[in-house]
Amino acid sequence: MNGQHNYKVTVEWTGNNGTGTSNYKEYERNHSIIVNDKMEILGSSDSKFRGDKTKHNPEDLLVGSISSCHMLWYLHLCSEAGIIVTDYIDNATGIMIESSNGSGRFTEVTLNPIVTVKEISMIEKATDLHKKANELCFIANSLNFPIYHNPVSKLEKQ
Template sequence: MSDYVARVHWERKPDQPFTDNRYSRRHVWQFDGGLSVPASSAPQSVPLPQSDPACVDPEEAFVASLASCHMLWFLSLAAKAGWVVDDYRDDAVGVMARNADGQLAMTRVTLRPAVVFGGPTQPDAQQLADVHHRAHEACYIANSVKTEVRCEPVIGR
């Protein structure tokens, strides 16, 4: 098994009160390759100015990780099928709502991958749907969550 490590770091500014719950939610995600990503709570969860809309929030990162995992599997499967992918874009959307237990949760993520192919061999609609289905089944991020994860490929753009 592999370990995947991310460091999350938040620090209170010296002039910032804390117990009044008006502290900044801005923090940093640090990854093993050296990348640091500014992060914050979502403004939908914690109002401005405590949230920073210019930062990535956990909800966006959750949606992006599902979309990224699906894309990486799709690209691998497309290459094995002999298809040349020139461009892949996914405008994925997550929906936060109450789940069956009444808890606030990401209840649905809809992937909308739009793929542009080059080269002499192009998949037909059924082949494309099949590869997206196989990519979804292989995506270990999607396999790791209770959230319903949908894939609605965008054909042509």
Template sequence: MSHHTATIRWKNQGPDFLARRYSREHTLHFDGGATLPGSPTPQIVPSPWSNPAGVDPEELFVASVSSCHMLWFLHVACDAGFCAECYEDEAEGIMTKNERGVLWISQITLRPCITWSGTKQPDASEVSHLHHLAHEQCFIANSIKTEVIVPS
């Protein structure tokens, strides 16, 4: 078992909390020492109560799925004897309303682009299989109900 922590800090800086006129900016502190500015997405909470420069929870969620998939993909590619040199993913999450009318991220599409080196190069079906194996092992994908798509 492993244990993971994050500390989220927010302080009321007004001007009127009860009238919903307050900044939602906050700071995310991770157990390894990384710190990120956090904010709700300006699409939901408009400026000045949000900051588009901050990372919103939805972005963190999409990044978490993408990062976990990448780490497992690199692992299974290595196991298969393929040498990855570069992995880049422009992941996207889609927010929709569920049957109760509540917004949720219903779908995440990963768009990985991998550069390979070495004499052993995977073909398209092998890459697809590696993505399948990575998805099966991904801790985050196994923890959510959101559909995760990796186009071929």
């Protein structure tokens, strides 16, 4: 699986209310994120930046991408290690700081995965594998801010 992988995404602005960007308050930030053969994602900016709060914004999608990539690597590592995961949920958070000129940047993301395993003997190794998953995560390796982890591993209810 070594080598280059290419991705193609189309982002189409759908927020022209008839006058384009003639005035900052006259257009919507709505857009569609389109990837061939996949469900369309309806996007906007964060509501703090005049966006539609019912649509996905780039900041939420970034935090979600980090969490999702970590989970997929983690489950892969668990399956290789003989750890049977029966449930996984992550309530991830991110902090973005806005600058005086209107730009901004993420300063950190914290993953809070709660992992349920089949047997008590799997709990310690299940917790330890989060470190390795972070080292392998494609998204985490592409970022310039820290990603923290507060994993909890617990036993499946019998």
